[in-house]
Every structure is written in C-alpha cells, then in structure tokens.
Amino acid sequence: MDPIGATTWVVPGGRIPFPSHGEEPEFTSFDQVCVLNTGDHPAQVELTVYYTDQDPVGPYPFRVPERRIRHVRLNDLVDPEAIRLARPYGLLLTSSVPVVVQFQRQDTRLPGALALTDVIAHPVG
Template sequence: MTALGKTTWVFSGGNIPRTSTGVEPEFTSRDELCLLNTGGRRAELEMIVYFEDADPSLPFRVVVEPRRVFHVRINDLIDPHAIPLGVPYGLVVTSDEPIVAQLTRVDTRQSALATTVMPGYSVGD
C-alpha cells in the first residue's frame, strides 16, 4: 500500500484540562495525538509546541513504526519539558514519512465525560 497522509500537520486548539475525575490513567483529562503510518518505512516525527506568551518548545521526538498506529498523550511529553496544564497551545508535527494525524481531547473534569476530536491542517507530500 502506498503511504497515505502528509508530512506536516498543524493543530491550533490544544489545551489540556487541569483537573480530572476518576481513576488514573484511564480517566485522566488529556490531549492525545493519534498518529497513523500506513507506509512501509518507520516515520520519525518532531513536534514543536507553541504558546500564547512563551517561546516555542524544543522538539519532542516520537517514532511510528510501519503500518502501525501510535497514540501519545500530550500530558506525557516531558522531555525536553512538560507541557503545562490549562494553557492554550498549538502543535506542529513534522515527519520524514507521510502520516495521518488527529488530536483528541478527553475532558473528565465533570462526571459527564466529554471527548473532542480535532482534525489538523495538513501540509506537504
């Protein structure tokens, strides 16, 4: 199968809820990046996070193996630094292979859970 997707994805609506209800990690409020690599080669990604009132982050790096899906919680990105909770952010994902990406928010601040799926803006081959 030909690799599907694009090499750059942009998400402008990030904001990890500060609080959660229920047991961790299943009911932790979070933003989660969902990445799909349909191609035959591993995809090496860099993610840069942009903020309203601070400089962009250094790149976070993740790998998505060939013909696999990989989910990464933005809450779990801690190297080179943790992403602050409750702070609006934007995210640019670049990959050396075409991928498909979406951002999902799970909000458990109340007992009535909410999930939001945010498609990204794709750029590149």
C-alpha cells in the same frame, strides 16, 4: 502500500483540561495525537509546542513503525519540558514520511462527566 497523508501537520487549538476527576489513567483529562503510518518505512516524528507568551518548546521526538498507529498523550511529554496544563497551545508535527494525524481531547473536569472530542489535524502542503 504507498504512504498517505502529509509530512507536516498543525493543531492550533490545544489546551489540556485541568483538573481531572476519576481513576487514573483512564479518566485523566488529556490531549492526544494519533498518528497513522500506512507506508513501508518507519515515521520519525517531532512535535513542537507553541504558546501565546513564550518561545516554542521542542522537539518532542517519537517513532511510528511502518503500517502502524501510535497514540501519544501530550500529558506524558516531559522532555524538554512538560506541556503546561490548562494553558492554550498549538502544535506543529513533522514526520520523515507521510502520515495522517488525528487530535483527541478527553475532559473529566466535572465529577461524573466525561467529554471526548476528535478532529483531524490540518495538513500542510
């Protein structure tokens, strides 16, 4: 199958909720990108994080095999540095092949409450 999607995606409205309530890891608040690669070649993906008050941080590289999906919790990214909790950020995602990107947030800041949000990231080009 020919790959679908784009090679550049943006998410302008990131903010990992903090603190979390509930058992880890299922009920830890998180932001996450879900990357779908429908093509016949692996996707070499890089994330760059933009903040309001400092230079961009990254890249955070990862791979998505051909004809597969990969979910990446942004809370788990620590190299070159951990993404700041409860701070607004934006993401730039670039890929070596066209992919489709979804952004998810799980918010468990309130005890006994769970909020989930899913949106398609914005493709560039």
